[in-house]
Amino acid sequence: MKKIILSTISIALFFVGCSKDDDKGEKCSTCTVSASGISLTSKYCDNGDGTMTVTTGEETNTVSMEGLTFNQFIAALKESGVSCK
Structure with a gap:
């Protein structure tokens, strides 16, 4: 009985832990800069080719x-005081 329960849990964790449906394998961080009561949030996504896509509000740019x-x-962003997730 213990083997059946352990096997079922292991299989369930495999499917949950390996799912990439939400982010499609993208490597992204969301960072917020705050100064003088104003916050600006940007999403940085690695393109895997030495560039990244930066999205701030509705504007998206690809940068080296x-x-x-x-x-x-x-x-480096974090060291400069920017909060990133």
Whole structure:
């Protein structure tokens, strides 16, 4: 009985843990800059080719990461005081 329950839980966790339906495999971070009571939120998505897509409000631009990896870029934003998820 324990083996059946453990197997069922393992299979369920596999399907839940491996689902990529929501983000379609995109690597994205949402970051917010706050100053003088004003907040600006942008979504940064890695394109996998040294560029990223930056969306702020309804405007979207593709920009170069200037030789940085996506993780290095987001870490630099965080070090400068920007809040990222």
